[in-house]
Amino acid sequence: MKILVCISKTPDTTAKIAFTDNNTKFDNNGVQWIINPYDEWYALVRAIELKEKDPSIVIHLCTVGSADADPIIRKALALGGDEAIRVNADSHDSFFIASQIAEIAKIGYDLIFTGKETIDYNGSSIGGMVAELLNLPYVSLATKFEQSGNKAIITREIEGGEEICEVEFPVTVSCQKGMAEQRIPNMRGIMAARTKTLKVVEPIAIEALTAITSFELPPAKAGVKLVSPDNVEELIRLLHEEAKVI
Amino acid sequence: MSVLIYIDSADGHVKKSSLEALTYGSTLATQLDVSAEAVILGNSSDDIAALGKYGVKKIYHANNDLLNHLDAQVFTNVISEAVTACGASVIIFSNNVNGKSIAPRLSAKLKAGLVSGAVELPVLSASGAFTVKKAVFSGKAFANISITTAVKIITVAPNSYKTIAGEGTAEVVLLNTTIGTPKIKITAVNKVTGQVPLSEADIVVSAGRGLKGPENWGMIEEMAKLLGAATACSRPVADTDWRPHHEHVGQTGLAIAPNLYIAIGISGAIQHLAGVNRSKTIVVINKDPEAPFFKAADYGIIGDAFDVVPKMNEAIKKMKGL
Ligand SMILES: Cc1cc2nc3c(=O)[nH]c(=O)nc-3n(C[C@H](O)[C@H](O)[C@H](O)COP(=O)(O)OP(=O)(O)OC[C@H]3O[C@@H](n4cnc5c(N)ncnc54)[C@H](O)[C@@H]3O)c2cc1C
Ligand SMILES: Nc1ncnc2c1ncn2[C@@H]1O[C@H](COP(=O)(O)O)[C@@H](O)[C@H]1O
Numbered sequence: 001m002k003i004l005v006c007i008s009k010t011p012d013t014t015a016k017i018a019f020t021d022n023n024t025k026f027d028n029n030g031v032q033w034i035i036n037p038y039d040e041w042y043a044l045v046r047a048i049e050l051k052e053k054d055p056s057i058v059i060h061l062c063t064v065g066s067a068d069a070d071p072i073i074r075k076a077l078a079l080g081g082d083e084a085i086r087v088n089a090d091s092h093d094s095f096f097i098a099s100q101i102a103e104i105a106k107i108g109y110d111l112i113f114t115g116k117e118t119i120d121y122n123g124s125s126i127g128g129m130v131a132e133l134l135n136l137p138y139v140s141l142a143t144k145f146e147q148s149g150n151k152a153i154i155t156r157e158i159e160g161g162e163e164i165c166e167v168e169f170p171v172t173v174s175c176q177k178g179m180a181e182q183r184i185p186n187m188r189g190i191m192a193a194r195t196k197t198l199k200v201v202e203p204i205a206i207e208a209l210t211a212i213t214s215f216e217l218p219p220a221k222a223g224v225k226l227v228s229p230d231n232v233e234e235l236i237r238l239l240h241e242e243a244k245v246i
Numbered sequence: 247m248s249v250l251i252y253i254d255s256a257d258g259h260v261k262k263s264s265l266e267a268l269t270y271g272s273t274l275a276t277q278l279d280v281s282a283e284a285v286i287l288g289n290s291s292d293d294i295a296a297l298g299k300y301g302v303k304k305i306y307h308a309n310n311d312l313l314n315h316l317d318a319q320v321f322t323n324v325i326s327e328a329v330t331a332c333g334a335s336v337i338i339f340s341n342n343v344n345g346k347s348i349a350p351r352l353s354a355k356l357k358a359g360l361v362s363g364a365v366e367l368p369v370l371s372a373s374g375a376f377t378v379k380k381a382v383f384s385g386k387a388f389a390n391i392s393i394t395t396a397v398k399i400i401t402v403a404p405n406s407y408k409t410i411a412g413e414g415t416a417e418v419v420l421l422n423t424t425i426g427t428p429k430i431k432i433t434a435v436n437k438v439t440g441q442v443p444l445s446e447a448d449i450v451v452s453a454g455r456g457l458k459g460p461e462n463w464g465m466i467e468e469m470a471k472l473l474g475a476a477t478a479c480s481r482p483v484a485d486t487d488w489r490p491h492h493e494h495v496g497q498t499g500l501a502i503a504p505n506l507y508i509a510i511g512i513s514g515a516i517q518h519l520a521g522v523n524r525s526k527t528i529v530v531i532n533k534d535p536e537a538p539f540f541k542a543a544d545y546g547i548i549g550d551a552f553d554v555v556p557k558m559n560e561a562i563k564k565m566k567g568l
Contacts, residue, residue, distance in 0.1 A: 094350070095354060119497055124362055126350070127350070128346070129350045129353060132351040132353075135319075138319065138347060138351065139430060157492065158435070159261065159443040161438055163432055163435050165430050213377055213390045221541070221543075224541070224546045229547050232558050232561050240565055243506070
């Protein structure tokens with residue numbers, strides 16, 4: 001079995017969010033970059049767990065990004081995976097990125113894992129687009145994944161619960177909490193990652209379907225109205241009469 | 247030309263988030279001066295024609311047993327037939343579970359630009375630009391994104407657009423199409439019944455590690471029941487199995503935007519705030535006056551949850567005359 005895991009690079013969860021160039025560009029200044037948590041903790045680690053059970057499995061990682069994504073992809077390789085492919089392009093258009101991934105995946109993978117969403121642009125759309133471009137079934141928001149012969153048995157989120165489904169390979173799956181437990185790369189992994197192949201390919205020509213025109217920060221909160229713990233009824237009154245939310 | 251809205255349903259009932267999508271779509275149609283039409287898939291026990299009160303004139307119904315469970319590939323093909331039938335230039339989904347699964351596929355199929363999680367109506371400029379605002383960086387900022395293709399797809403963030411019901415019934419037209427065999431076979435559905443789904447809840451009562459242990463959640467559940475609210479929790483609470491995983495909100499859990507979010511014994515770490523910062527009103531109960539959550543709150547009580555929460559429950563009962 002061959003698995004492709006889609007890896008993206010996102011600002012650290014505590015990064016300061018600010019913009020430059022008249023609020024048209026994200027301010028990279030002082031920002032630490034990490035592997036998008038959904039891609040790392042759930043998609044990649046689950047793929048590694050499958051390979052640990054069945055060493056014949058081959059795992060490829062794929063990212064669409066410029067050279068500054070290399071440390072992220074090396075870190076992912078330190079966790080596991082056999083080799084990585086970077087498509088040398090910077091874009092925030094989901095369709096552009098998905099088309100690049102689909103081009104890489106064309107050679108045939110049994111399983112394509114993405115994260116549920118990127119924590120910067122929060123599109124939650126690349127997995128579905130890749131699946132459509134490759135004419136594959138798509139199971140989104142998976143919380144569990146098992147392989148059983150030529151079938152995948154997947155638990156996915158639905159509103160107010162979960163659904164268990166079966167689907168034959170090949171399939172595209174977006175991964176979230178529950179799939180696997182977070183891991184920390186060890187020294188052996190880090191050393192091994194240095195010699196693993198990181199292939200860089202140029203993008204195919206694709207026209208973007210969207211463009212970010214500007215960013216805004218949310219308006220600042222007016223400040224908290226504190227109520228004494230001895231006067232709880234006052235809080236309920238405020239919620240009822242002032243905020244009108246209960 | 248028209249705006250086409252996808253009506254999402256489960257167990258034969260239309261979801262609340264779809265009513266928001268219907269209102270959003272028909273308001274947009276009025277702005278664009280085109281008709282508002284909708285499409286619904288699978289069997290339905292609701293009165294579909296009555297959805298006309300949200301502003302849609304015509305509803306295509308693909309009434310087929312094979313469409314009672316989501317297979318995004320099959321759904322995409324059916325919806326794209328509806329797109330052709332009504333000559334849709336904008337297609338609206340809710341950014342809920344099914345919307346996240348279908349809209350991207352439809353976008354790739356039609357090469358129609360997609361913005362997911364819109365928080366407002368698009369801004370239409372005189373020059374023809376069509377710009378949609380969405381939350382990015384987990385609610386820490388917004389981006390204005392222009393869709394540059396002729397056909398456009400928007401998914402609307404749940405609880406971001408208020409449902410408006412007026413008058414009117416819609417004409418229901420059966421959509422007869424060949425339906426592909428789903429490749430995804432559903433073998434089991436586990437649903438918590440009788441509870442408000444977290445993503446759709448107007449009020450959410452949430453608790454964190456400050457509650458000390460799972461045995462103390464009785465008062466939280468009581469408050470949720472009194473308020474008709476859903477319950478949520480911080481990540482460590484779900485990680486230690488004090489509460490089920492689907493209650494975990496935050497950067498790596500569910501992102502929600504209820505009218506009221508009550509946070510009890512939660513410190514307000516940046517990753518937690520990322521999932522709840524778009525709530526309209528935030529109430530924080532914490533015994534530590536320095537807890538970061540107070541900075542993001544509208545109302546707060548500095549106090550011990552074990553003292554304050556039972557008192558709140560009594561006060562709610564009194565207010566509701568219970
Ligand atoms: C990459 C990453 C992603 C993360 N994603 C998430 C996420 O999605 N969601 C999330 O929630 N966290 C997330 N976290 C974890 C986050 O950083 C915090 O550790 C977590 O939110 C803390 O949970 P808590 O507030 O319940 O616990 P604590 O931080 O331990 O806070 C407990 C609070 O309860 C108060 N308290 C104690 N006793 C009482 C009492 N008797 N009455 C009233 N108050 C009391 C304390 O003053 C304290 O403020 C993430 C972390 C990382 C690094
Ligand atoms: N630039 C990228 N390169 C490779 N994979 C990506 C990239 N951006 C997003 N993905 C994958 O697609 C998933 C969903 O991203 P998004 O649709 O942008 O929220 C992520 O969790 C990744 O697995």
